[in-house]
Amino acid sequence: MSTSGTSSRLTPTTRQESLDALRASTDEPVDVLVVGGGVTGAGIALDAVTRGLTTAIVEAQDWSSGTSSRSSKLVHGGLRYLQMLDFSLVHEALTERDLLITKLAPHLVRPVSFLYPLEHRVWERGYVGAGVALYDTLASIAPGKRALPLHKHVTRKGMARLFPDLRHDAAIGAVRYWDGSVDDARLVTTLIRTAASYGAHAASRTQLVELTKDASGRVDGAVLADLETGDRFPVKARNVINATGVWTEETESLAGTEGGLRVLASKGVHIVVPRERIKGKVGLILQTEKSVLFVIPWSRYWVIGTTDTPWEQELQHPVATSADIEYVLERANSVLADPITRDDIIGTWAGLRPLLQPGTKEGTSSAKVSREHTVASPTPGLTVIAGGKLTTYRVMAQDAVDFALGKGAKARPSITTNVPLLGATGLEVQQNWGRRHAATYGWTPALVDHLLHRYGALLSDIVEMCEADPGMAAPLAHAPAYLRAEIAYAVSHEGVLHLEDIMLHRTRLNYEVADRGIAALDEISRIAADGLGWDEDTRLAEVAAYTARAEAEAAAEQDPDDATAERTRLAADDVAPLAELTAGGTGGGHKPGSPTDSRAAAGPAGT
Known part of the structure; x- marks a missing residue:
């Protein structure tokens, strides 16, 4: 080769x-x-x-x-493993975290800080502070220069400054520490x-x-x-x-x-809330009786999750149920001064942990x-x-x-x-050119930052598209966080075969806007059709397929349990259905996602 x-x-x-x-x-x-x-x-x-x-x-x-594509979108050392005294595992993860931030993918993986609220003034501050100090120490002995700041103790006054919407009586102080965030897809x-x-x-x-x-x-x-x-x-x-x-x-x-x-599969659910709905500059990490709950600042919104429940349905289309959403809301609202409601939620996703x-x-x-x-x-x-x-x-x-x-x-x-990933080498060059690109195309600093985070040094590819066709430099009419060029680039460089590939994985429009991106489908599908050579019938079929999927997912969120929600979600057909398998060359296999005897016998996954 x-x-x-x-x-x-x-x-x-x-x-x-x-x-x-x-x-x-x-x-x-x-x-x-x-x-x-x-x-x-x-x-x-x-x-x-x-x-x-x-x-x-x-x-x-x-x-x-x-x-x-359905994770908590964090690159982290696993603070909870310190409670299990698994120091080698935490050190390994922290080493990988810092390698991604400093060398392999500094455009994709960025620092994000969290507050760990404290409820007890003396013993908990010492206990948690010692744990986070050890976390920092394990990161410090990783090869190379330290990638992230050391943790700090924060007073109640400092908490109010960093996270104004944290309920005044929810904590007596906090520990602020750093990890990384990433667009997983x-x-x-x-x-x-x-x-x-x-x-x-x-x-x-x-x-x-x-x-x-x-x-x-x-x-x-x-x-x-x-x-x-x-x-x-x-x-x-x-x-x-x-x-x-x-x-x-x-x-x-x-x-x-x-x-x-x-x-075995365990389901984790996240909800998405507009950034302006919660006043805060940093993230939160909360220990619940079932899982760790993160409130993560991300671009124009907050990501809040997750859950940890057994999943016993088909494996391809996990969905968030009404009960999942209420659980996340309840846990988040236990510390928020201005509680959020279902009306504040603009998107959700559900993923399966192996x-x-x-x-x-x-x-x-x-x-x-x-x-x-x-x-x-x-x-x-x-x-x-x-x-x-x-x-x-x-x-x-x-x-x-x-x-x-x-x-x-x-x-x-x-x-x-x-081996740095594409977009890492030359990142600083494109960062230095950011202002010029902004002035040339009328892009805001936030949009330039968005582009650098997604493409890194490959931003030059997007600029070339805009130079060849200035119309590509314009934002999408109904999804202005993205440029028309980004859709064209997804088609020409990033392996798109179907419209849902763009909506779910090349962008995050499936959960970034309240209508799951449906209003933007016409413009996006026409750009995709130009790049992929779709005729009008194909374009309309792709729009219909994504719309049916989005509507089925939205409807499933109203259902009370996994089994009911699964039936609702599966009402929408897949654009490329999975084939039957042939086990051991003997024929008569099963479809991935259907329960096997061993899976059924093993029982539900633990939390």
Whole structure:
């Protein structure tokens, strides 16, 4: 696989070229086939290709469409793990956090500070202060210069200045500490594009439907389904790595063995409230009886969450119920001087955490096992990684590729600590040009900051579009936080195949505005149609499909429980439905997301 002149663009054409290359693998197998296009799979693809391995990655839906676009959007060390005395895990996560902020993705990952309110004057201030001091210490011993400020103790007066809407009697003071925030979906897209720039083949809406084996019983490839055409074809790979998160057991079952990891799904829900509705300059972190609740300042709004409840429905479309929303509101209002209501909410999202269950199935070899993730092999040729969190995706990727390569890993060590993501190199140059761009196109400082956060040094690509067509520099009429150029760029560079890809993952309009972006659909769909060559019937069908999805999600929020909400959500059809699977080459498989016997027997996930 040559990487000379390789483009970072993801388009329908590059997708087809990747599928063609995979078809050709029956003559010359790829070294690594990654299954799953979330942050872990994307990280694995980048790790593998930068080691000099021929690499391909496939995703059954859009990039980051599962857990990796539905997180709390934080890059953090895991303050709660200090309570469990898991110092090594916290140190690892803090090291990765600082590496992202300072080197790998300083445009995507930015510092954000939080107040940890204190209710007791003496013992709690000392207890929490000591814990946060240890958090800072573990960050300080990470390689390189400190990325974030040290924590500070804040008086009640200081709290009132930093967060005026914090109820006066909610705390006697606070500890202010720092972590990072990230647009999770953009991180994944950038990882995929970076991997593609080094020669990785990347194909979304491409589903693994069967694992194949050679005469010795080793997994030697797969059968893939192109969900855009319905075509199925075989591929060959020296190593297949399963990074499918909550779909881990479903993918493992295709090997026709009983081995593998046990993963259960837990639902987390977030609500979105306009920034002006709550007066505050920093975030809050609150300990509840069931979970940690964050009130996170983000762009033009606040993100508030999360919940932690068992999810026993299909895996593709988790939804927020009325009960979920009321729970988040109640916990947030316990400390807010001016309580928020459902009328203040402009959006929600629900995601599924892949909870790694203790131990592995019989006959499974495992490598690195931590409280967060495990790498294992249920059968030769197939590597499985599960658990973990967004912050440590790079370590997880390194562990997975090391395990797949076995003894060969020493000859091809990971180098991703030294591989900045697209947009990182040259960031300061574009920051320095920001004022000139603003003056040229009439952009506000906030809009320039928005563009730098999303694209980093790749802002020059957006500017080139605007130079070629000044109309691209204008904001969308019904979603003015975004430029027309950003929609065109999503189509020309970021792998968009359907309108929902833009609304859910290239922008955040699905939950950033009260109508889920429906008012902006006409303008956005016309820009997409120009770039993707849609005729009018196709454009209208895409608009109808997204509208039906948005309306079904909104209706599900009124339902009281998961089962009812799921039925409401599934009334809207998928633009590219998943295919049936073939377990162990024997036929008669099941669809990812349908309950398996092992999942049903395991019972609900713990909180």
